[in-house]
Amino acid sequence: MHATIGLVPTAKKGDPVNFPSYPHEVLAVVLSVRDGRLCVLLWKRARSPYRGRCALPGGGVEPTERLRDAITGHLATKVDVRDVAHLEQLATHSAIDRDPRARVLATGYLGLVPSDVQPKLPSDTQWHPVDELPRTAFDHHYFIDAAVARLRAKLSYTNIGFALAPLEFTIAELRDLFGAALGYELGATNLTRVLTRRHVIDPTERRASPGQSGGRPATVYKFVARELTVTDPFAVLRPPR
Amino acid sequence: MHATIGLVPTAKKGDPVNFPSYPHEVLAVVLSVRDGRLCVLLWKRARSPYRGRCALPGGGVEPTERLRDAITGHLATKVDVRDVAHLEQLATHSAIDRDPRARVLATGYLGLVPSDVQPKLPSDTQWHPVDELPRTAFDHHYFIDAAVARLRAKLSYTNIGFALAPLEFTIAELRDLFGAALGYELGATNLTRVLTRRHVIDPTERRASPGQSGGRPATVYKFVARELTVTDPFAVLRPPR
DNA sequence: TGATGTTTTCGCTTCCGAGGCGATAACTAG
DNA sequence: CTAGTTATCGCCTCGGAAGCGAAAACATCA
Numbered sequence: 293m294h295a296t297i298g299l300v301p302t303a304k305k306g307d308p309v310n311f312p313s314y315p316h317e318v319l320a321v322v323l324s325v326r327d328g329r330l331c332v333l334l335w336k337r338a339r340s341p342y343r344g345r346c347a348l349p350g351g352g353v354e355p356t357e358r359l360r361d362a363i364t365g366h367l368a369t370k371v372d373v374r375d376v377a378h379l380e381q382l383a384t385h386s387a388i389d390r391d392p393r394a395r396v397l398a399t400g401y402l403g404l405v406p407s408d409v410q411p412k413l414p415s416d417t418q419w420h421p422v423d424e425l426p427r428t429a430f431d432h433h434y435f436i437d438a439a440v441a442r443l444r445a446k447l448s449y450t451n452i453g454f455a456l457a458p459l460e461f462t463i464a465e466l467r468d469l470f471g472a473a474l475g476y477e478l479g480a481t482n483l484t485r486v487l488t489r490r491h492v493i494d495p496t497e498r499r500a501s502p503g504q505s506g507g508r509p510a511t512v513y514k515f516v517a518r519e520l521t522v523t524d525p526f527a528v529l530r531p532p533r
Numbered sequence: 534m535h536a537t538i539g540l541v542p543t544a545k546k547g548d549p550v551n552f553p554s555y556p557h558e559v560l561a562v563v564l565s566v567r568d569g570r571l572c573v574l575l576w577k578r579a580r581s582p583y584r585g586r587c588a589l590p591g592g593g594v595e596p597t598e599r600l601r602d603a604i605t606g607h608l609a610t611k612v613d614v615r616d617v618a619h620l621e622q623l624a625t626h627s628a629i630d631r632d633p634r635a636r637v638l639a640t641g642y643l644g645l646v647p648s649d650v651q652p653k654l655p656s657d658t659q660w661h662p663v664d665e666l667p668r669t670a671f672d673h674h675y676f677i678d679a680a681v682a683r684l685r686a687k688l689s690y691t692n693i694g695f696a697l698a699p700l701e702f703t704i705a706e707l708r709d710l711f712g713a714a715l716g717y718e719l720g721a722t723n724l725t726r727v728l729t730r731r732h733v734i735d736p737t738e739r740r741a742s743p744g745q746s747g748g749r750p751a752t753v754y755k756f757v758a759r760e761l762t763v764t765d766p767f768a769v770l771r772p773p774r
Numbered sequence: 775t776g777a778t779g780t781t782t783t784c785g786c787t788t789c790c791g792a793g794g795c796g797a798t799a800a801c802t803a804g
Numbered sequence: 805c806t807a808g809t810t811a812t813c814g815c816c817t818c819g820g821a822a823g824c825g826a827a828a829a830c831a832t833c834a
Contacts, residue, residue, distance in 0.1 A: 308556045308637040311593030315552035316638060352552030355636065359627040384625045384640050386600040395596065396549040397557060397638075399625050463811080481812080482793050489791085499801095506802030507810030704782080722783080723822050730820085740830095747831025748781030 315396045318363040319350035319432065321382070321439035322371065324405035324419065325456055325472045331419035332436055333370065333405075334428070338416070341392050342429030346420065348436070350398075363401045371411035378404040378455035378520065382438050390431045400435040402442055404455035407469060423475070444474055449524045451492045454515035462500045462510035466493075490523045491516055556637045559604040560591035560673065562623070562680035563612065565646035565660065566697055566713045572660035573677055574611065574646075575669070579657065582633050583670030587661065589677070591639075604642045612652035619645040619696035619761060623679050631672045641676040643683055645696035648710060664716070685715055690765045692733045695756035703741045703751035707734075731764045732757055 322333040334346035349370045353362040359381070364373055382400040390398065405411065413419075420426060422440055425433070446452040447470060456469055463484050471477050487493045498512040563574040575587035590611045594603040600622070605614055623641040631639065646652065654660075661667060663681055666674070687693040688711065697710055704725050712718050728734045739753040 306592065307634060308558060308593070308632055309635045311556035311558060311637065312596055313554035313556050314594070315549045315554050316557070317549060317552060351547065352549070353555070353627075355553055356629065358629065359625065359638075381624055383622055384600065386594075388597065388599065391549050393548060394550045396552065397600075479794070481795090484812085486792075502801055502810075504802090505809055506800095507808085508800040508802095508812075510811060720823070722824090725783085727821075743781075743830055745831090746780055747829095748779085749783075749829040749831095751782060 315394055316353050316359075317350055317396050317398045318353060318359050318366065318401065319348040319398055319435055320363050320367055320379075320401045320403045321348060321435050322367070322376065322403040322405060323422075323439060323443060323456075323473075325407040325469050326419045326421075328468060328472050329421040329423070330440070330473050330475070331421050332425070332439075333413075333417060334420050334426070335370065335414070335417040337429055345429040346426045346432075347429040348400075348432045349417070359399050360401075363399075363403075367403065370414060370417055371405070375405050375409045375411045376403045377406050377518070378402075378452065380442075380520070382435060382442065385431055385434065387431065398431075398435075400438065402439040404443070404452070406458055407456060408458035446520075447473060450520055450522050451515060451517060452520055453487075453492070454518050457515065460496065460498070460512050460514050462512060464510060466513065492523055556635055557594050557600075558591055558637050558639045559594060559600050559607065559642065560589040560639055560676055561604050561608055561620075561642045561644045562589060562676050563608070563617065563644040563646060564663075564680060564684060564697075564714075566648040566710050567660045567662075569709060569713050570662040570664070571681070571714050571716070572662050573666070573680075574654075574658060575661050575667070576611070576655070576658040578670055586670040587667050587673075588670040589641075589673045590658070600640050601642075604640075604644075608644065611655060611658055612646070616646050616650045616652045617644045618647050618759070619643075619693065621683075621761070623676060623683065626672055626675065628672065639672075639676075641679065643680045645684070645693070647699055648697060649699035687761075688714060691761055691763050692756060692758060693761055694728075694733070695759050698756065701737065701739070701753050701755050703753060705751060707754065733764055 320333075324331055324333075333349060335349060337343055337345055337347050349366055350363060351366040353359060354365075357365070360379065364376075364379070367373055367376060380402050382402055384397060384399045386397050388395060390396065422436065425436065428436070443452065453466070453470065453473075456473060457466060461469075463480055467478060467480050467483055470483065484493075488495075492515065493513045494516050496512045496514055499509040500512055502509050561574075565572055565574075574590060576590060578584055578586055578588050590607055591604060592607040594600060595606075598606065601620065605617075605620070608614055608617060621643050623643055625638060625640045627638050629636060631637065663677065666677065669677070684693065694707070694711065694714075697714060698707060702710075704721055708719060708721050708724055711724065725734075729736075733756065734754045735757050737753045737755055740750040741753055743750050
């Protein structure tokens with residue numbers, strides 16, 4: 293069932309070399325807004341178990357790899373790694389029978405792809421809207437739920453939106469993006485003020501060309517930073533200023 | 534160095550039974566307020582590597598255990614498990630050389646002990662204030678930093694304080710508790726209103742007996758729930774009501 | 775019994791960010 | 805030049821957080 297290292301005579305009890313070993317896999321919940329909907333990247337299993345069900349991309353961990361390197365490598369077989377603008381660890385699941393073939397520990401990651409990049413996908417891989425998920429294999433839906441919740445929470449107190457948006461965008465585009473990611477519409481006026489006051493986004497000199505029906509051209513904005521930063525040290529019980 | 538299962542002829546490539554295996558350990562950052570200071574439970578290593586340095590309690594994972602069960606079991610050798618009022622997973626670290634003896638993956642947990650329970654500690658184990666930490670073994674300080682940050686963040690948007698406080702307490706006691714955990718003083722008046730408006734704490738009928746120098750007897754409060762609940766769905770970009 | 779000191783608790787106020795609405799700006803198409 | 809469309813800004817309200825001082829509720833001591 294599970295692998296165990298043979299006892300080395302010189303090794304002492306409590307030494308990690310005596311700990312039981314387990315196959316470890318990494319899984320990625322890659323999220324992106326496609327056609328105005330928040331989607332997750334899934335591939336269809338061709339073999340048992342869970343044949344025909346959709347699963348998260350991922351795989352094993354090589355001896356020379358850290359978990360983050362491992363998931364980056366596995367993702368490369370599904371999408372161009374440079375398309376992934378943000379990657380963070382979610383949690384590690386360890387249910388005994390989460391994989392019927394063996395006891396496998398699984399560490400999940402959240403990956404985000406900007407809405408303007410169009411990764412070339414293998415034929416077995418597709419974007420699936422998170423509000424119309426097919427039945428998934430194994431315990432993968434837990435990872436997906438956690439990823440969506442994490443993204444939605446962080447949208448309101450970090451600059452994580454940079455990883456969903458193009459390099460440059462208008463407020464209208466950003467509002468649609470946030471609306472899709474959050475799952476509800478939000479007013480345009482407030483979004484600008486909140487994000488600019490916090491120095492999450494900045495206006496540029498450029499103006500967008502008006503749409504087909506005319507109208508005032510919109511200011512083009514950009515995110516100030518493209519690494520994750522926390523903008524607000526939380527709501528209450530703040531330290532004194 | 535690391536363990537690998539022998540290839541089973543019938544196993545197919547990509548099957549988890551072919552994934553490399555690694556020893557896996559669980560570690561607990563047990564936090565509690567002792568003498569008005571936020572402390573972490575550490576034990577002093579008697580053997581190399583990192584002999585004499587302080588380390589987090591933890592150990593290997595048995596084949597029949599989930600990670601949570603494993604850390605619960607290991608904690609039992611240090612403190613009474615029933616003293617731990619809250620336990621949640623932090624993150625999994627995977628640096629190749631985080632343990633010089635072998636490649637070990639480590640999953641950290643945050644544990645909280647109420648300030649009024651006095652666990653019997655083994656002779657090698659002690660509470661250490663987090664603002665006066667000794668040098669720790671391995672990468673354990675990363676886990677400690679993450680645990681303290683997690684606790685401090687959740688104090689302001691969840692009811693996680695229930696796991697630090699006695700079953701019943703006065704506002705003054707709670708203020709000292711929160712102050713120690715957060716690392717800065719806070720006014721007494723606001724704490725009450727915020728936590729009662731959110732139905733995190735409730736007043737009881739009982740009154741505390743005044744101290745030696747007299748004074749109005751304080752109302753005794755209690756936490757409404759003793760499981761983790763999120764009280765505020767974050768600061769901004771809230772869904773419409 | 776009354777005066778004094780101590781601690782808690784409540785009401786009042788200020789402050790600031792979130793959020794909404796309408797007016798105005800800035801363009802296109804005819 | 806006019807009508808239509810979209811973006812942006814100013815002004816307002818709302819609600820939670822936080823601070824201060826007065827009042828309440830006890831103790832101790834003369």
